[in-house]
Amino acid sequence: MKRKSFIYQTWWIGLIPLLVGCVFMSVAVVMQLVPMDGVDLNGVYTESTSAIHNFRLIFLAAFGGSGLMTFLIGLCLVAYPKYQKNKNQNLKAQGIKVSAEIIDFQATAINVNNRSLSKLTCTAKINGTDYIFKSQPLGLNPLPFLKNERVDVYYDLGNMKRYFVDIDGSARDVIEL
Known part of the structure; x- marks a missing residue:
C-alpha cells in the first residue's frame, strides 16, 4: 500500500x-x-x-x-x-536536518473543491537565531499524525531561504484506503 x-x-x-x-x-x-x-x-x-x-x-x-x-x-x-520535488529531494539528501517546533496551522487563500488548503508554520533555533519555516500547501491536517508535535526541516546552510519542511517524513505511517 x-x-x-x-x-x-x-x-x-x-x-x-x-x-x-x-x-x-x-x-x-x-x-x-x-x-x-x-x-x-x-x-x-x-x-x-x-x-x-x-x-x-x-x-x-x-x-x-x-x-x-x-x-x-x-x-x-x-x-x-x-x-520542487527534485529540489526537496536534494535538500533531504544534502541539507542539514533540524527538528522544528510547530507554532501555527492556518488556512491559506487557496481553495480547491470548496476546501481551503492550509500551511504549517514551525520554528527552530539554529546557531542562536530563531528561524520560521512554512510548509507547502497541505490538503489534510497532519497534526494528529505527527510524532512528538515536531517536524523535520532540511535547509541549505549557504542559503537559509532554501528549506523543505518534511511533513510526510515526520508523520507516522498513514495509509489511505
Missing part, C-alpha cells in the same frame, strides 16, 4: 492548457498544409499568391502563437512541481 501524502499535488492542473495548446498548434500546422487555390477574404475572391501567403501567416501567428503560449503555460504548470 502507498503512504498518504499531506502535500497537495498541483502538477495535474497544467494538463488542460498543455492539451489545448497542442490542439491549437496542430490546427495551425494542418492549415499550413491544406492546399488553397483561391481564398475568399472579406467577401473578395482572390487568387494572388501573396494574399494566400499572408492569410496563412496570419492564421499561423494567431492559432500557432496562442497555442504555443498556452502550451508553454501548461508546461510550466507541470514542470514546476517536478522541479
